Amino acid sequence: MKLLFELSRPGRGQELLPACDVPEFAFDADLLRQTPPRLPEISEVDLERHYTQLAKRTHGVNDGFYPLGSCTMKYNPHIDEEMAALDGFTRIHPLQDEASVQGCLEVIYCTEQLLNEITGMDAVSFQPAAGAHGEYTGLMLIRAYHQSRNDLKRCKIIVPDSAHGTNPASAAMAGFTVVSVPSNAEGGVDLDALRAAVGEDTAGLMLTNPNTLGLFDPNILEITRIVHEAGGLNYYDGANLNAVMGRARPGDMGFDCVHVNLHKTFSTPHGGGGPGSGPVGCKAFLEKFLPEPRVKREEDGAYRFFSPENSIGKVRSFYGNFLVVVRALTYITVLGKEGIPEASGTAVLNANYLMHKLQGQYDVAYDTTCMHEFVLTLEKLKQQTGVSALDVAKRLLDFGMHPPTMYFPLIVHEALMLEPTETESRETLDWAAQVFLDVLEEAKTQPEKLHGAPHDCPISRPDEVGAARNPVLRYAFE
Amino acid sequence: MGSYLPSTAQERREMLGELRLSSFDELYKHVPEQVRLKHGLDIPEGVSEMEAAAKLSALADKNRRYRAIFRGAGAYDHYIPAIVKSVTAKEEFLTAYTPYQAEISQGVLQSIFEYQTQICELTGMDVSNASVYDGAVAAAEAVFMCQERKRTGVIVPDTADAQVIRVIQTYCGSRNVPVTVLRTKGHALDADTLKEALKQDTACVYVQSPNFYGVIEDTTALARAAHEAGAKFIMGAYPISLGLLKSPGECGADIAVGEGQSLGLPLSFGGPYLGYMACRKELMRRLPGRIVGQTNDSEGRRCFVLTLQAREQHIRREKATSNICSNEALCAMTASVYLAAMGPEGLKRAAVNSAAHAHYLAQRLSEIKGFEPVTDKPFFNEFVARCPVPPAELQARLDKEGILGGLPVEGGVLWCCTEKNTREQIDRLAEILGEVSAE
Numbered sequence: 001m002k003l004l005f006e007l008s009r010p011g012r013g014q015e016l017l018p019a020c021d022v023p024e025f026a027f028d029a030d031l032l033r034q035t036p037p038r039l040p041e042i043s044e045v046d047l048e049r050h051y052t053q054l055a056k057r058t059h060g061v062n063d064g065f066y067p068l069g070s071c072t073m074k075y076n077p078h079i080d081e082e083m084a085a086l087d088g089f090t091r092i093h094p095l096q097d098e099a100s101v102q103g104c105l106e107v108i109y110c111t112e113q114l115l116n117e118i119t120g121m122d123a124v125s126f127q128p129a130a131g132a133h134g135e136y137t138g139l140m141l142i143r144a145y146h147q148s149r150n151d152l153k154r155c156k157i158i159v160p161d162s163a164h165g166t167n168p169a170s171a172a173m174a175g176f177t178v179v180s181v182p183s184n185a186e187g188g189v190d191l192d193a194l195r196a197a198v199g200e201d202t203a204g205l206m207l208t209n210p211n212t213l214g215l216f217d218p219n220i221l222e223i224t225r226i227v228h229e230a231g232g233l234n235y236y237d238g239a240n241l242n243a244v245m246g247r248a249r250p251g252d253m254g255f256d257c258v259h260v261n262l263h264k265t266f267s268t269p270h271g272g273g274g275p276g277s278g279p280v281g282c283k284a285f286l287e288k289f290l291p292e293p294r295v296k297r298e299e300d301g302a303y304r305f306f307s308p309e310n311s312i313g314k315v316r317s318f319y320g321n322f323l324v325v326v327r328a329l330t331y332i333t334v335l336g337k338e339g340i341p342e343a344s345g346t347a348v349l350n351a352n353y354l355m356h357k358l359q360g361q362y363d364v365a366y367d368t369t370c371m372h373e374f375v376l377t378l379e380k381l382k383q384q385t386g387v388s389a390l391d392v393a394k395r396l397l398d399f400g401m402h403p404p405t406m407y408f409p410l411i412v413h414e415a416l417m418l419e420p421t422e423t424e425s426r427e428t429l430d431w432a433a434q435v436f437l438d439v440l441e442e443a444k445t446q447p448e449k450l451h452g453a454p455h456d457c458p459i460s461r462p463d464e465v466g467a468a469r470n471p472v473l474r475y476a477f478e
Numbered sequence: 479m480g481s482y483l484p485s486t487a488q489e490r491r492e493m494l495g496e497l498r499l500s501s502f503d504e505l506y507k508h509v510p511e512q513v514r515l516k517h518g519l520d521i522p523e524g525v526s527e528m529e530a531a532a533k534l535s536a537l538a539d540k541n542r543r544y545r546a547i548f549r550g551a552g553a554y555d556h557y558i559p560a561i562v563k564s565v566t567a568k569e570e571f572l573t574a575y576t577p578y579q580a581e582i583s584q585g586v587l588q589s590i591f592e593y594q595t596q597i598c599e600l601t602g603m604d605v606s607n608a609s610v611y612d613g614a615v616a617a618a619e620a621v622f623m624c625q626e627r628k629r630t631g632v633i634v635p636d637t638a639d640a641q642v643i644r645v646i647q648t649y650c651g652s653r654n655v656p657v658t659v660l661r662t663k664g665h666a667l668d669a670d671t672l673k674e675a676l677k678q679d680t681a682c683v684y685v686q687s688p689n690f691y692g693v694i695e696d697t698t699a700l701a702r703a704a705h706e707a708g709a710k711f712i713m714g715a716y717p718i719s720l721g722l723l724k725s726p727g728e729c730g731a732d733i734a735v736g737e738g739q740s741l742g743l744p745l746s747f748g749g750p751y752l753g754y755m756a757c758r759k760e761l762m763r764r765l766p767g768r769i770v771g772q773t774n775d776s777e778g779r780r781c782f783v784l785t786l787q788a789r790e791q792h793i794r795r796e797k798a799t800s801n802i803c804s805n806e807a808l809c810a811m812t813a814s815v816y817l818a819a820m821g822p823e824g825l826k827r828a829a830v831n832s833a834a835h836a837h838y839l840a841q842r843l844s845e846i847k848g849f850e851p852v853t854d855k856p857f858f859n860e861f862v863a864r865c866p867v868p869p870a871e872l873q874a875r876l877d878k879e880g881i882l883g884g885l886p887v888e889g890g891v892l893w894c895c896t897e898k899n900t901r902e903q904i905d906r907l908a909e910i911l912g913e914v915s916a917e
Contacts, residue, residue, distance in 0.1 A: 001584070001588065003591070003592060003595075004592045004814075004818050005592075005595065012821075013821040013823060013824060014559070014819055014820075014821070014824065016557065016559050016819065016820060016824050016827075017557060017824060017827045017828060017831060018831075020827075020830060020831045020834045021900055021901040022834050022835060022837075022838040022901050022904070023834065023838070024830055024833075025830075025833050025834050025837040027722070027723075027833070027856065028856065031694055031723055031724060031856060032722060032723060032724060033602075033720065033722065033723060033724045033725050033728060034724070034728055035725075035728070036822050036826070037596070037599035037600045037720070037721075037725075037822060037825070038599050038822070039596060039599060039600075039817050039820070039821050039822045039825060040818050040821065041821045041822065041823075042818055042819075042821070044561055044819070047561060047565075047815070047818055047819060048561060048564075048565070051565040051568065051589075051815065053585075054571075054584070054585035054586075054588055055570040055571060055585055056570070057583075057585040057588070058570040058571060058582070058584070058585030058586050059570070059574060059579075059582035059583065060569055060570045060571070060572065060574040061573035061574075062569040062570070062572075062573045063570060063573075066575070068575055068578075071575050073575055074482070075482055076572070076573055077482055077527075079527050079530060079531060081567075081572075082531070083531065083534040083535070083538075086534070086535060086538040087538070087543055088535075088537075088538025088539055088540075088541045088543060089538050089541070089746065089747065090744040090745065090746050091543050091544075091744065091745060092541050092542075092543070092745060092746070092747040093544075093547060093549050093553055093555070093745050093747075093882060094552075094553050094745065094747050094748030094749075095549060095551055095552075095553065095885055096541075096542065096544075096549075096882065097870070097873060100541065100542035100877075101541050101542070101747065102540045102541070103536075103537040103538055103540030103541040104537075104541055104747045106537055107537055114521055117519055117520055117521050118519060118521070129611035129612065129615075129749065129750070129804075129806070130611065130802070130803065130804035130805070131803065131804060132791070132801040132802055132803045132804070133611060133615075133801075133802075135801065136801055140648070140652055143652060164792075164803075165790075165791040165792035165793070165794075165795050165798070165803075166792075166803050168791075168795040168796035169791035169794070169795060169796060169798040169800070169801035170801040171796060172796040172797070172798070172801075173649075173652065173653070173800065173801050174652045175652040175653050175654065178795075178796040215508065216506070216508040216509050217508075218508045218509075218510060220510065220513065221510060221512060221513065244506075244509070246515065246518065246519050247506060247509070247514065247515055248506075248509050248513050248514055248515055249513070249515060252512075252513045252515070253513050263804065267482070269572045269573050269808075270573070270574065270575045270576070270804070271571065271572055271574070271806075271807050271808030271809075271811075272571050272572075272574040272575070272577060272583075272586035272589075272807040272808055272811070273574075273575070273576040273577065273586070273608070273768065273804060273805055273806075273807030273808075274609070274750075274804040274805045274806045274807045274808065274809070275749070275750035275804075275806045275807075275808060275809055276804040278804075291648075312648055312651075313644050313645070313647055313648030313651070314614070314641060314644040314645050314648055315615070315645060315648055315649075316611055316612050316614060316615055316645065316749075317552060317612050317613065317614040317639075317641040317642065317645065317737070317748065317751075318553075318641070318747070318748025318749060318751075319747065319748050319749070320748070320749055321749040321750040321751075322746055322747040322748050322750075323746050323747075323749065323750055324749075324750060326534065329534070330530055330534050332521070333522075333524070333525060333530045333533060333534070334481075334524055334525060334526075334530045335481070335524045336521065336522055336523045336524025336525065337518055337519045337520075337521045337522065337523055337524070338518070338523065338524060339481055339524040340519060340521075341515075341518065342481065342483065343481075343482075343483065345502040345505065346485065346490060348502075348505045348506070349490060349493055349494065349497075349502065349505060350493075352497055352505060353493045353496065353497065356496065356497055368508075369504075369505060369507060369508065371508075393579070394581065397579065397581050397582055402575075402579065402582065403579055405578075406578075408792075422482075422483055423482050423483065423484065424484065425484035425485055425489075426485055426489050426492075426493060452776075454581050457581040457582055458581070458582075458584050459580070459581055459584060459775040459777075459779055459781040460581070460775040460776045460777050460779075461581065461775060461776050462580045462581075462775050462776075462781045462782075462783045463773045463774055463775070463776070464580075464773065464783050464785070466773050467771040467772070467773035467783050467785040468771070468786055468787070468788070471762065471769075471771050471785060471786060472771055472772040472773070473591075473594055473605050473606070473762070473769060473770070473771050473772075473785075474591070474594050474595040474598045474604075474605070474606070475591070475592070475595040
């Protein structure tokens with residue numbers, strides 16, 4: 001398919017702006033650019049067709065089943081988009097006077113109250129623009145807390161070996177040293193290893209619960225207690241909140257701060273990689289460190305900005321990805337107190353149902369009731385047939401299914417991690433299970449077919465090694 | 479109560495039955511009794527779509543929408559071509575995740591490759607990433623790209639957006655990177671002031687141009703000064719201005735960053751926005767976040783993949799260049815559609831008209847006692863002018879006309895024009911200010 005630049009023809013283009021209605025200003029020549037940017041010159045129809053073609057070469061949730069583990073690819077309701085597109089939100093300048101943006105402030109305030117209740121926290125900042133950004137912000141709160149107590153030796157963050165890669169990366173960015181603790185045979189945190197790891201230098205623990213194996217750690221209260229007794233704080237990575245929302249709260253599990261991914265749990269679309277929103281919540285004793293500004297409600301009912309007294313500063317300009325917050329508020333408003341636990345319960349049911357259908361044929365990494373996702377290990381299949389998790393994933397593409405997350409978590413060999421979410425029907429799950437079983441059969445009878453998969457996609461497997469070895473990161477122009 | 483569950487309660491009971499379970503609670507058997515929420519969430523009951531729409535619309539209606547916006551200061555009201563919204567609303571793009579599976583993500587991947595190319599062209603740089611959260615974070619991430627063992631410090635003049643400085647300080651605080659904020663006079667940084675501040679351990683200098691006050695900084699001289707001291711030069715640039723003004727590459731910058739909101743994204747009370755980042759080839763492997771590269775599939779067809787992933791968190795974990803995972807992909811696509819729709823002539827037209835309108839407004843204000851511009855340096859589409867009355871009073875007067883005035887700053891008001899501020903709007907504004915002046 002052609003690139004925008006290859007469609008360009010000199011002199012083509014669109015009449016979008018009028019000629020200037022005041023005298024043009026003559027800048028000194030040395031302020032002006034010498035080389036014009038080689039932007040494409042394209043007619044509107046060709047531009048539209050270009051993107052329509054690109055859309056056909058893209059698989060979204062609306063195209064089909066998307067069981068990408070840890071990413072919660074649930075359906076994104078249209079009403080959320082419609083509300084986020086209201087003029088009364090999109091045409092508001094972020095630096096208008098408070099009195100003229102009461103609706104925006106109320107959106108932020110109301111969503112904060114809702115997230116406080118859902119997570120069991122006391123305050124939320126919406127400034128972080130994504131999950132990893134929330135992690136970083138939360139860790140900065142932990143850092144500020146220890147510093148405020150002059151407890152400067154606390155430089156280590158404990159992270160289980162099953163954690164998302166963003167956890168250790170965020171800890172390093174926040175200036176901490178990362179200590180990895182192993183998982184036990186049941187897939188949870190190894191308590192003895194945790195006890196051995198904590199000490200006077202422990203700043204805190206980062207934990208996803210349910211974890212990336214899709215398992216709720218039954219020792220959660222003991223885990224958070226061990227960290228607290230050592231003087232550390234507990235950080236909850238909310239990537240998997242969809243399993244437990246409305247049924248259990250991080251705040252009741254001993255966590256001191258959390259981030260939630262509005263683009264996962266609260267159904268805002270992921271846009272091919274963003275924009276997301278990763279609001280960070282915390283208990284009251286950390287509130288004074290949150291990024292500024294925050295929103296409060298005055299006695300007269302007016303909403304105002306204020307700066308927390310010991311704010312860590314700002315992690316983004318303005319107030320975060322506001323329109324994403326509007327979408328999440330719409331979603332939570334529709335679901336309400338009963339819809340939220342019903343969604344999480346159904347997400348867990350769907351995962352167990354799909355796992356049940358595959359059990360016995362595929363090896364499940366941890367054979368127990370799972371939460372919203374589960375992990376298969378294809379290690380034996382690979383030994384027996386030479387077919388890898390990658391091969392199976394690529395073959396699934398031919399059936400119109402987005403593959404599960406591959407090779408993660410790192411502690412499971414030949415891993416495929418499936419998260420069906422609550423917005424899939426029983427027929428879709430039955431169909432998906434059948435596809436998985438058919439592919440397994442193929443692996444045994446025609447392994448070469450899987451090595452060469454996919455066969456029915458716009459492209460076959462790309463040469464990723466070549467891409468990294470000889471990086472071509474922009475169009476060259478002739 | 480609304481719901482997006484396709485399965486009925488009956489179907490769910492049957493599915494539980496197949497799992498030999500009688501209740502949802504049994505699915506949660508690993509959750510200790512003490513942490514289970516006994517009485518449910520203390521939040522309102524769910525509502526129908528119609529009721530939710532009414533509630534959110536009422537909130538939107540509480541905000542004041544202005545007919546004419548003369549405020550910028552980091553968020554700009556430019557014209558958004560109709561095709562931009564229609565393309566980025568395509569549901570394949572909207573509802574896709576990060577393009578991990580290249581075979582079914584060529585649309586997103588190619589569009590990012592095109593975006594990267596356009597950003598390189600706009601900035602005069604060699605390499606661009608696929609975006610970060612916003613312009614302020616882009617500046618902070620750029621500072622980290624410049625860290626050397628013996629060079630860590632960053633110098634930022636106070637002419638940069640205070641929010642960007644604050645984000646740089648916050649990010650640098652956690653890594654013990656010293657930040658020096660340079661005091662300037664007359665809303666611009668001169669090369670001698672910078673030279674005095676540059677030290678042997680200065681890793682980089684960040685300069686925004688046009689700066690917060692709208693002034694076009696002498697970036698060529700500033701870049702030269704930074705380089706002579708062995709430091710890198712990061713330039714923060716307002717992308718619309720690059721349709722007309724010297725690019726960061728032409729100024730000698732090593733890294734170009736900025737807020738991409740002006741490229742087709744609505745004001746949206748501050749977000750989602752878009753941080754662009756581009757650099758010279760030598761710094762390529764230090765770029766944070768996703769980067770798309772061109773390659774071939776097994777049949778030799780050109781295709782695109784996420785590449786140079788050895789920099790990233792999911793491979794390197796605590797040794798990654800950054801923790802970024804989700805970025806602002808759809809906003810990057812928005813910028814790309816915008817730039818393609820505008821083309822080189824359209825972008826230049828937006829820049830020329832914005833600058834012309836701002837200079838016309840400045841000229842009108844120079845004729846109104848008490849509202850005279852204070853800037854004597856070249857500016858693009860923003861400038862500071864005096865204000866003889868408390869700015870809140872002035873805004874109250876402008877509210878009646880549906881006009882959002884400039885942003886109150888020390889010493890006056892920071893006015894902004896784009897191509898949308900027509901002569902008629904400017905004349906009306908001047909008329910009102912004339913009345914205020916005469917009162």
